[in-house]
Amino acid sequence: MAVKGTGSYDPSNIFAKILRGEIPCKRVMENEVALAFHDIAPKAPTHVLVIPKGPYVSFADFSATAPDAEIAGFTRLVGDVARHLEIEDGGYRILSNMGEHAGQEVPHFHVHIFGGAPLGPMIG
Ligand code: 5GP
Numbered sequence: 001m002a003v004k005g006t007g008s009y010d011p012s013n014i015f016a017k018i019l020r021g022e023i024p025c026k027r028v029m030e031n032e033v034a035l036a037f038h039d040i041a042p043k044a045p046t047h048v049l050v051i052p053k054g055p056y057v058s059f060a061d062f063s064a065t066a067p068d069a070e071i072a073g074f075t076r077l078v079g080d081v082a083r084h085l086e087i088e089d090g091g092y093r094i095l096s097n098m099g100e101h102a103g104q105e106v107p108h109f110h111v112h113i114f115g116g117a118p119l120g121p122m123i124g
Helices: 014-019 059-065 068-084
Strands: 027-030 034-038 046-052 092-095 111-115
Touching (some): 014 034, 059 068, 068 111
Antiparallel strands (some): 092 111
């Protein structure tokens, strides 16, 4: 079955520009396969985005086509960021908008990490 978005990566998207260093970001940390930086319009006291360094359109694309080592390294960085920002004890939420119904704005796979305060209902 075809995976929606696979093969149609647009290298002009804003996160591709961040990865190429063409526009700045408030970097939190990175590893070989992923980069974490603060969201420009935070929706919680802590709101960080984690993106793979490779060209994946969405979670659907990443989960279906990325090598296992990239998926493992990406997941590891999400946990490392939460620990580094000391939101693990209080708890945090991770979320990825995939496609139209979820309102995905940037066509480069990303996970949001929210924390730093009680976050309210799962879907507002
Ligand atoms: P989505 O709706 O695609 O899940 O989330 C995209 C996120 O990217 C939004 O939370 C938005 O605030 C964030 N964003 C958009 N443009 C920029 C930017 O240039 N820099 C940073 N750091 N975040 C951005």
